[in-house]
Every structure is written in C-alpha cells, then in structure tokens.
Amino acid sequence: MGEGGTMKKLICILTALLLPVVAIPAQEDAVVVLEFASDLSQIQVLDRNDFEVEIFFGIGLSPGDRIITGDSAAELRMEPNGSIIRLAPGTTLSIDTLQGHQEQRENAATLRSGRARLVAARSATRDNRYVLRTPALVAGVRGTDFALAVIPASEGADSTEEAFVFDGEVFVTALASGEEVFLTAGQGIAAGDEPFLPQEWGAERIEDFQRDIQFEQLDPEAVPGLEPDEPPAPAVVEAPPPEPPPAPPPAEPAPGAGDRFFGTLAEITGLHVGSVTINRQTWGQVVFLPQITVGDLALAFYLPFTYQTNLFDPEDWYQPEGNNEWSFGTDQDWSGDPQGAMADVATDLALKIRYIQYRDQGAPFFFKMGNLSTFTIGQGLLMRNYANDTEFPAVRRLGFNIGVDRTAWGLEAFVNDLIAPNIFGGRLYFRPAAPVIPAAVGFSAVTDIHPAGAINRDSAEGDELFGATREADPVFISVATDLDVPVLRGDALSLTGFIEAGALVPYVRTSTEYEDRPVSSGTKTNAMVDFQSGNLRNYGWTTGVRGDLLFFDFRLAYQYWDGTFRPGFYGPNYDRLRGTYAAETIAYLSNTEAREYKGSNMGVQGELGATLFDALRLGAGYLWPWEVTPSGSWVPSPEDELRLFFALREGVIPLGIGAGLEYRRRYFAPSLGRWSGYSRGDLFDVHTTLDGYLSYPLTDFISIVGRVSTAALRDAEGDLVYGSDGRPRMAPTITIQTEIGLK
Known part of the structure; x- marks a missing residue:
C-alpha cells in the first residue's frame, strides 16, 4: 500500500475509534401497554420523532416512545412477559429497548422525572433482563419489585434520585463514580450518598417514598414468576394479623461479596471455547467477549485466539487476511515504514472491536x-x-x-x-x-x-x-x-x-x-x-x-x-x-x-413474518420475476429470490433448546429446476446465504452452541478464490462452542 493510502487508512481507523469520546455529550410484538390512568386526559405520549400519539386504554408503547403523566397516575403492562409498571403523577418515562424487539436482549427505560415502580417478571429460564435508568443511577435486575424516583429541588432541599427494593435483589450503579451496590428487600440508596452503601429504610421513609406508586388496578402478585408461595415480607408497617401465619421455610441467603463479584464478572465477560471451520480447515478457538454498558453507550469486544494445534504458540494462530492481529506493530519495520507500522497497530486494535453503539x-x-x-x-x-x-x-x-x-x-x-x-x-x-x-x-x-x-x-x-x-x-x-x-x-x-x-x-x-x-x-x-x-x-x-x-x-x-x-x-x-x-x-x-x-425485467416481491408469544419468530419471502424481451414477449426470469427463516427462543421447548435458521437464495427456481445454466448443486453457491444455530443451556451461565453458515473460500492473503465458472468458490463454516456468561 502506498504512503498516501496507508495514511488515509490510519486516519479513518483512529477517527472512528475516537468518535465515541467526542460524539457523546451526553420483538416486533414486544410492547408496553397502558392499562390504567386515574385521569386519561392528563396522559401524553410522544413517539421517537416527538409526534404526539392519540391516547386510549390498551395503546402499546414501543422503543423510542415517551409517556408523560401530568396530574394523573398510570399503570403499564409489558407484553408478552407480564411485568408491570406504576407511574406517579408528574412522571416522564422513556421506553429505550424491549427484549425481543429488533433482536434486543434487555428491557430498558429511562425515568427522566417523577417516580416509577417496576414489578419485573421472572421466566423459567431466567432470561428476562431489565434496566431502569435515571440521569444519575442505573438499576439492573432480573425479577423483582423495586422503584426509582427523580425528585426535583424544592425550598430547603436539593434535587435527588433514589432507589428502593420492595422485594428481590437489585444492582444499582452510580453513573458519576461507577460505584455499584447490591440492594435487597427493604433497602434503598440515593445518588450522592457518601459512602455509597445500602441503607435500611424506616417505615416512615418507606411510606413517604411509595406515595402514589401503590398499584390500584394491576396486581403485583399476578406477575409471572412472582406468585407468592409463602407470605412475603411486607415492605411497609402494617397491623399484625389476628393469628400469626405458619413459620415460612428458611429464605435463601442474600448473595455475598463473592456471588456479586462473579455475577458482575459474568455479566460483562463472555467466554467461548470450541472449534471453528475456516476455509475447510478446522481450528481450535478460545474467544473472550467482554461487554460494557454505560448509559446509552454499549461496547462489545471480540478477543479471539484461534489456533491449529497449540494455543500457546503465536506462530500457530489464525491470521485473518494474512494479518497477525496480535502483533500490534511488532512485526513491522518502524524505521523504514513508520506509517505502515502505526496502521498495523490501529488495524490490530480495531479488529478487537465487535461493536460500539x-x-x-x-x-x-x-x-x-x-x-x-x-x-x-x-x-x-x-x-x-x-x-x-x-x-x-x-x-x-x-x-x-x-x-x-x-x-x-x-x-x-x-x-x-x-x-x-x-x-x-x-x-x-x-x-x-x-x-x-x-x-x-x-x-x-x-x-x-x-x-x-x-x-x-x-x-x-x-x-x-x-x-x-x-x-x-x-x-x-x-x-x-x-x-x-x-x-x-x-x-x-x-x-x-x-x-x-x-x-x-x-x-x-x-x-x-x-x-x-x-x-x-x-x-x-x-x-x-x-x-x-x-x-x-x-x-x-x-x-x-x-x-x-x-x-x-x-x-x-x-x-x-x-x-x-x-x-x-x-x-x-x-x-x-x-x-x-x-x-x-x-x-x-x-x-x-x-x-x-x-430486455427489461419486472417482478412482485412479497414478505410475511410473525412473532408468536415472544418465543418463535418465523417468516418467508419470495421475488417472482419475469423478463420482457425486445420483441415484447414475457418469459420467466431466472433472477428470483427465496428467503426462509425461523428463530426459537431458549426455554420454550423441553431441555431449553434454542434454534434458528435463515436461508436466502437468489436464482432459486433455476437451481431447483435445473435451467438457465444452474443445477441443484448450486443451491448453496455464492448466491446463497445460510446461517443456522442450535443451543442447549446447561446452566444460566453455560450453553453448548453449534452454528453453521456458508462463506467464500479465500487464499492466505484473504483474496477470493474463483472457480472455472467465474464465480467465487464456497465452503461451509461450522462452529461448535461452549459459551460461558449470562445471556
């Protein structure tokens, strides 16, 4: 590569890597349904483009929507998982993501002002994830009953943001300092507390905090996974019953420091161990996939060690497109070509990024x-x-x-x-x-x-x-x-x-x-x-x-x-x-x-997909083309396209197995019917995209996953290998891995 091309490449990579620093001033059926409002006329909903939406009971809110309660309280239900949310008057809540919507993996919302209480559903596979943010706090849970408040400044008091757990367990992070605490039932915390540690709240403070966030219509005990098997410990002071209830079985101990450490570690770090087929060669592979989320900014890394026989021999590692991605410029001529060496460093760093979003x-x-x-x-x-x-x-x-x-x-x-x-x-x-x-x-x-x-x-x-x-x-x-x-x-x-x-x-x-x-x-x-x-x-x-x-x-x-x-x-x-x-x-x-x-061509393309019960996604599409010849005749065109896909969420069928497959093929009818120079052997050629997986969860942290896809053959320098027909040659890519880390 010439000096100008190398410098251009280096500038592109470094600019992109620095962009997050300077740019942040800061399931298609998954919806949040408005079930109740004490005064519907006070409720306002704005979509992602700030257009006001017509309000009615049963309206579904999607990611990007914002609800403002005015002088009314409101109660929402998350569908299809059944979690419920109570909003106090004077509250503004933004829906950020919904699990299953456009492949999102968590339910996330931002409380901009007011008070909100979330009773989060638990699933049998424990894969429901929730994140509730305020400007200063982030609360992450799986299934629990907790609340957040953003309280404006008033005479004699500064503004504050608070979190309290009615039942269950919550991780709360202070965005300013990065400190994280673990709250259990009856504990709360406020942004800016010094030290930033859980506090046992008294009955008077709890009563004041839960003002206007007691559910009126929706029933917390009906939330999936939270049905009481035993009398729950009340979060507020109540008169004792006439007769004491039977003694409940001993509760499971709250996680200790070690449990919290490994839980947090699994949340941000993933590990894949197994084998992968690349260019018809089988390689061993160990991949670390750490993930970090700070507010709306998400970073995920891809740190692979792909080897033939010896994991600990760098000379035996796979080199994508002929590049030793772990050299970081040590194999370059720094005195003769410093720009090329710097470009190699930047390239090797860039290859470790899975995404920054x-x-x-x-x-x-x-x-x-x-x-x-x-x-x-x-x-x-x-x-x-x-x-x-x-x-x-x-x-x-x-x-x-x-x-x-x-x-x-x-x-x-x-x-x-x-x-x-x-x-x-x-x-x-x-x-x-x-x-x-x-x-x-x-x-x-x-x-x-x-x-x-x-x-x-x-x-x-x-x-x-x-x-x-x-x-x-x-x-x-x-x-x-x-x-x-x-x-x-x-x-x-x-x-x-x-x-x-x-x-x-x-x-x-x-x-x-x-x-x-x-x-x-x-x-x-x-x-x-x-x-x-x-x-x-x-x-x-x-x-x-x-x-x-x-x-x-x-x-x-x-x-x-x-x-x-x-x-x-x-x-x-x-x-x-x-x-x-x-x-x-x-x-x-x-x-x-x-x-x-x-000649000219025309066609009709149709696609239909469906998402069922937040568990199964399937669909199909087809382009039916025909050609108009110079003489005006209409004849079948070979340029049709077929697409079939499905995805099954883990935990729906016995053994918790998850699966997915997508097959997309251009020139499908000619290959199937063996006309226009195609044969059935071409059903998986360069015009085909195949991507499938099968997963079996051993525990909440460990799954066995197999994947298969098609890829073009490439030589040692990463160039495509062409066949005698002038088309790139194809080969399957097969991966079998043990994946460790929370999903």
Whole structure:
C-alpha cells in the first residue's frame, strides 16, 4: 500500500475509534401497554420523532416512545412477559429497548422525572433482563419489585434520585463514580450518598417514598414468576394479623461479596471455547467477549485466539487476511515504514472491536461501529439487507453507521469497513409537512470505489474479462430518490406506502479493452442514457406497502429494472459478488448494444413474518420475476429470490433448546429446476446465504452452541478464490462452542 493510502487508512481507523469520546455529550410484538390512568386526559405520549400519539386504554408503547403523566397516575403492562409498571403523577418515562424487539436482549427505560415502580417478571429460564435508568443511577435486575424516583429541588432541599427494593435483589450503579451496590428487600440508596452503601429504610421513609406508586388496578402478585408461595415480607408497617401465619421455610441467603463479584464478572465477560471451520480447515478457538454498558453507550469486544494445534504458540494462530492481529506493530519495520507500522497497530486494535453503539437506529441521534448484520438505505432499491459480517469470523470488518432523525429532516451514513473502506452510502430525507403529515422525501447514494479489488492477480491472469476489469478498475455510483407515506400508525395495524427510483452510473479509471472492443475511461453516462434514442437504461424503480397486522409484519412491492441494474444491488451477498459485478459491468460497457442487455425485467416481491408469544419468530419471502424481451414477449426470469427463516427462543421447548435458521437464495427456481445454466448443486453457491444455530443451556451461565453458515473460500492473503465458472468458490463454516456468561 502506498504512503498516501496507508495514511488515509490510519486516519479513518483512529477517527472512528475516537468518535465515541467526542460524539457523546451526553420483538416486533414486544410492547408496553397502558392499562390504567386515574385521569386519561392528563396522559401524553410522544413517539421517537416527538409526534404526539392519540391516547386510549390498551395503546402499546414501543422503543423510542415517551409517556408523560401530568396530574394523573398510570399503570403499564409489558407484553408478552407480564411485568408491570406504576407511574406517579408528574412522571416522564422513556421506553429505550424491549427484549425481543429488533433482536434486543434487555428491557430498558429511562425515568427522566417523577417516580416509577417496576414489578419485573421472572421466566423459567431466567432470561428476562431489565434496566431502569435515571440521569444519575442505573438499576439492573432480573425479577423483582423495586422503584426509582427523580425528585426535583424544592425550598430547603436539593434535587435527588433514589432507589428502593420492595422485594428481590437489585444492582444499582452510580453513573458519576461507577460505584455499584447490591440492594435487597427493604433497602434503598440515593445518588450522592457518601459512602455509597445500602441503607435500611424506616417505615416512615418507606411510606413517604411509595406515595402514589401503590398499584390500584394491576396486581403485583399476578406477575409471572412472582406468585407468592409463602407470605412475603411486607415492605411497609402494617397491623399484625389476628393469628400469626405458619413459620415460612428458611429464605435463601442474600448473595455475598463473592456471588456479586462473579455475577458482575459474568455479566460483562463472555467466554467461548470450541472449534471453528475456516476455509475447510478446522481450528481450535478460545474467544473472550467482554461487554460494557454505560448509559446509552454499549461496547462489545471480540478477543479471539484461534489456533491449529497449540494455543500457546503465536506462530500457530489464525491470521485473518494474512494479518497477525496480535502483533500490534511488532512485526513491522518502524524505521523504514513508520506509517505502515502505526496502521498495523490501529488495524490490530480495531479488529478487537465487535461493536460500539450509541442508541438504536431511529433514535434522534445514534451510531454503531463494528459488525453490521443488516443495513438498508431508503426503500431498499439500492441497498437492502446488506451485511458486512456475512462471513464472520473468517472475515472481520469494522463497519460504521451514523444517523440523525429530527422532526422535519434526517440523515444516515454508512461505511462497510473502516480498516479497508470501499463501500460508502447515505440518505438525506425531509418531512416538509411534519408533524401534521410525517411523509418523507429522501435522496440516496451508494458507491463502491474499488469492486475490482475482489479479483486477485492469479484470477486476472487466467481470464481475459477479469484481467480487463482489474485494469479498468471501475467505480460503481448509484443514486436514487424515494417517498414514503405512513397511512396508518396504530398498534394493531400500521401501513406505510412507498416508491423509489434509481440508476447505476459506472466510472472507469483506466481505459481497457475486452474481446477487441475498447472501454474508455471516465464517467459512463451512456450506461444510463441511450443518446441515440434518448431512452433511459440501466435503471429501476419499486413501489409497494409495508406494515404490521397484529403479530404479523409484511411487505409487498412491485419492481421494475432495466439492463444491468438490479434492485437491492448491494444485498447480503454483495461482498462475495462485487468482483463478478465489476466484470459484468466491463463486459456491458464493451458492447452496450448486445442483445442480452436490451430486455427489461419486472417482478412482485412479497414478505410475511410473525412473532408468536415472544418465543418463535418465523417468516418467508419470495421475488417472482419475469423478463420482457425486445420483441415484447414475457418469459420467466431466472433472477428470483427465496428467503426462509425461523428463530426459537431458549426455554420454550423441553431441555431449553434454542434454534434458528435463515436461508436466502437468489436464482432459486433455476437451481431447483435445473435451467438457465444452474443445477441443484448450486443451491448453496455464492448466491446463497445460510446461517443456522442450535443451543442447549446447561446452566444460566453455560450453553453448548453449534452454528453453521456458508462463506467464500479465500487464499492466505484473504483474496477470493474463483472457480472455472467465474464465480467465487464456497465452503461451509461450522462452529461448535461452549459459551460461558449470562445471556
């Protein structure tokens, strides 16, 4: 790599690693339902865009929503797990995440003012997780009855934030100091207490604290997992009963210091031990996965030791794309190439990041750096379900996604890999009639600055088209505009209509020729417009609807595309196919009048998914395409796409087994029917994404997990290995591990 390229790479990585420091000034069916209010007219709910939502009993609140109680109390139920929340008058509570919604693993909310009491449900597998925050405190629990208060300053008293446990156990962290305490029933604490230690509260203080947070309609004893088997110890002073109850069995002792230490350690540190198949070779693997959460900022690391025979021999460790990721510059020439050595240090550090995330996509401001499992721009015409971790852990990338969403406008930007950035994308959108009509008009662009880099020298030397493609070194430039209009925005039914149109304009860096036909350098506007006829070409558009109905989510769209344009061009398999796409583009530019580029295509794409009882997620999708030939005939097109998926949460079926599988295949019908040059042996080729897992929990802390996926074969330098048909060769990736740590 040249000096300028090395410096550019180093700046990209270091900027991304420093971004969290300077940027933070700071289940589709999982909802929080409003069950009761003493005065419904006082309740106000705002969505993530600060639009006020119509209020009624039974309304469901989703992540990003905020409820303000005014002069009324309110009671909420979390569905489907059954936890309940009581809000006092004058309370503002924000729903941050819900377990099972968009693959979130915890229920989290922020109490901005007022008082809130949570009675948290326990599940049989103990996998329900809850985090309740205030500006100064974070309380983390699994199943318990506790409350938080944010009390404003008043005459003669400063503002304060307090936590109290009615029943169960709670970890409370002071954000300012990082100190953590363990509270049990009858204990409380206030932010700023010195020392920051649990306190036994007296009856008078408890009575004052629980003012306005005693449940009126919802019953804490009916919360799943908290049904009393014995008379609970009361949190308030009450008159003794006429006859004393039978003596309860001895209670389990509260966790000691050692229990708290190992519980906390398991919460932030994970350990995977087992084997993994990479490039048809089986490796031993020990991986540490520490996780840290501070407010809305989450950090997760990936520290792998992947070896052939000897874990303690660094020379025996796996080197991704030929890089010794544990050298941190010690194998570099610091005197001759200091910039290259610094770049190696930055690269090795970056590879240890699994993700750094501030809030979720759709928040007023968010970013994520690391693994990006799915990414869509606009309505998906240019980029839909792109993933930079399709071949993880064989190939690891440090992607970056940042977004701002305001009432009247928003933007989102994306880079596939900060270590070796190639694919850039973004969308700027406006809501000109907001907040009355939240329709958005968007403008998107995606570019791949070096798709020919996926073709290695050996492949180029043995193939004329690949050689011409590497010489031409084209750039993909795709642009689009879209409109989406929310029609219905209810909890039981939501519906959004959309339309998007876009085009692909390649840029060729160096002139070349293919089959004795020249391809000149420059921006190839003739790829988008036939200047002889004035007609557009190599473009596409789509229109349709998407939404939710009860526990179903759906999407139905009509698509049209012409020439070499493909809807969802940047899809889940794009990284494997970008070299092939670059070669196809050079072949097209060498003969734009060839018959195979004269037809147009259209299709109907439908998707349907369902989430049942927060336990099972399943669905399917299919694109049914056909081609309109230059003569006007309609014939079946081979470019169909099938998607099947399901996920079963641990603990639902006997033995607590969890499982999941996703199969996505383009050219599915041709492979199954053996036409258009495909065979059934191609059902798992480069156009296929397969990802499956099976887990068996031994304890709360330990699970046996097996995973299988498909990955492209790569050589020792990390370059794709191509077959005689010009397509990358594929191989299965199989992982069997013992995973240690709380889920």
